[in-house]
Amino acid sequence: MPRGPYQKSDVTREKILGAATELFAQRGYAGTGVDRLAERSGIAKTAIYYHFGNKEGLLAAVLDRAATAWMESIRESADRATTPEDALDTALSRMRSMIEEKPWILKLLTLLTLEVADDKPEVRKAMSEIFLRARRTITGSLNEAVGAEVPGADGVGNVFLGLLQAVVIGRERDPSISLDAAFADMRQIIVSLVAARLDPGLAQEDRSEGVESVVAADIPPRTS
Amino acid sequence: MPRGPYQKSDVTREKILGAATELFAQRGYAGTGVDRLAERSGIAKTAIYYHFGNKEGLLAAVLDRAATAWMESIRESADRATTPEDALDTALSRMRSMIEEKPWILKLLTLLTLEVADDKPEVRKAMSEIFLRARRTITGSLNEAVGAEVPGADGVGNVFLGLLQAVVIGRERDPSISLDAAFADMRQIIVSLVAARLDPGLAQEDRSEGVESVVAADIPPRTS
DNA sequence: GTCTATACGGCGATAGAC
DNA sequence: GTCTATCGCCGTATAGAC
Numbered sequence: 001m002p003r004g005p006y007q008k009s010d011v012t013r014e015k016i017l018g019a020a021t022e023l024f025a026q027r028g029y030a031g032t033g034v035d036r037l038a039e040r041s042g043i044a045k046t047a048i049y050y051h052f053g054n055k056e057g058l059l060a061a062v063l064d065r066a067a068t069a070w071m072e073s074i075r076e077s078a079d080r081a082t083t084p085e086d087a088l089d090t091a092l093s094r095m096r097s098m099i100e101e102k103p104w105i106l107k108l109l110t111l112l113t114l115e116v117a118d119d120k121p122e123v124r125k126a127m128s129e130i131f132l133r134a135r136r137t138i139t140g141s142l143n144e145a146v147g148a149e150v151p152g153a154d155g156v157g158n159v160f161l162g163l164l165q166a167v168v169i170g171r172e173r174d175p176s177i178s179l180d181a182a183f184a185d186m187r188q189i190i191v192s193l194v195a196a197r198l199d200p201g202l203a204q205e206d207r208s209e210g211v212e213s214v215v216a217a218d219i220p221p222r223t224s
Numbered sequence: 225m226p227r228g229p230y231q232k233s234d235v236t237r238e239k240i241l242g243a244a245t246e247l248f249a250q251r252g253y254a255g256t257g258v259d260r261l262a263e264r265s266g267i268a269k270t271a272i273y274y275h276f277g278n279k280e281g282l283l284a285a286v287l288d289r290a291a292t293a294w295m296e297s298i299r300e301s302a303d304r305a306t307t308p309e310d311a312l313d314t315a316l317s318r319m320r321s322m323i324e325e326k327p328w329i330l331k332l333l334t335l336l337t338l339e340v341a342d343d344k345p346e347v348r349k350a351m352s353e354i355f356l357r358a359r360r361t362i363t364g365s366l367n368e369a370v371g372a373e374v375p376g377a378d379g380v381g382n383v384f385l386g387l388l389q390a391v392v393i394g395r396e397r398d399p400s401i402s403l404d405a406a407f408a409d410m411r412q413i414i415v416s417l418v419a420a421r422l423d424p425g426l427a428q429e430d431r432s433e434g435v436e437s438v439v440a441a442d443i444p445p446r447t448s
Numbered sequence: 449g450t451c452t453a454t455a456c457g458g459c460g461a462t463a464g465a466c
Numbered sequence: 467g468t469c470t471a472t473c474g475c476c477g478t479a480t481a482g483a484c
Binding site: 027028029030031042056080107110111113114115117119127128131144155158159161162163165166167169170172174181182185188189192193196 | 250251253331335342362379385390393396405406409412416422
């Protein structure tokens, strides 16, 4: 995408963005100085300002790039799955690859959410949109796999994304955490949630008592 | 706990710790300047160094305090639950209260994990221990509630804690997220996981095919 | 148009006198 | 415990080299 009669050196831009993505994901936004970015990318500090205006502009570009990378990772290959379970397994293995090969994507998005979403409404908005897009992709795959509109599919998507996030964070604490176990649990969880939504009251065999009991009691519903 | 011939003013310490906890949770460790901490707590900047040595010492104290607060929040009241489901509902409502009243605990722990666990092995170690303690409490309650050792109870604990974390992060992006829905899902998930672990092969009604298939394939198990 | 050299104001952490 | 001073890094602006 040329921006003028000449175009800014995209290779320089990429070098800066690569370094920024790496360092933001590792040490956070506030914890990463532009000096370090210059050193790491081999680009002069002031050139960074030339390309992105200021540090926040760089942040926006990094976010955008991470979002794109994520969407590419989870883009449905719309494959010839034979059964719903097949489709689920394919989706899970795709997510697993993402976590193994590009854990920085989710780490970056989560870290930035916690670190700067309070101050910068634009960043929060960007985050919301990114996660909504991701969830939409997931629920789309889900509905397609099941062959019907799963009621409350958004909730399933939230759980899925939440667990992915949790795995990434957990591995930050303890890199030896077993992905096998985590993904086996995720699979079971999704199946159980979907089953319950498609056929409420039947999926759970031991729902002997009042179910929403304590949990859903005496708290006003949210606005949205 | 006196520390010398004179004792350091505990009220001052508390004021500093309160401000630090609040600001670290809001803007992260690197993003919080000692100047701001001084301003917020009403204590001179250098007095902070007097009390905690350096910023990292302050971080350690904040972590310790947050861990204690968390454990208090989830401490089993060892109540007279009549059924396992009862016990689960009690535990869930306790967690829900924690998220509603002290969301900063989980936010702080998560943010610090992502932000500084890479650089500071001591912090990572502290985080691991905190989460292990929390999980131990949870699995303890779980086993007690069920009245037997649930196989793979640790996995259930991981899922539970992970979902709690995900809810906190999600609310950071979008405060209007429904806790009702989230906790209803969590309840169902836990029940299904426990049921599957107590009676494998029976809990899932539609496990028609090879189950661990794609997900658990061709990846070496972890060390720990 | 793309990038570098240099400089500046501010805040970060810390030491020492009071 | 506070006050004052110090020093280095951080984000930024600008002037100019290619």
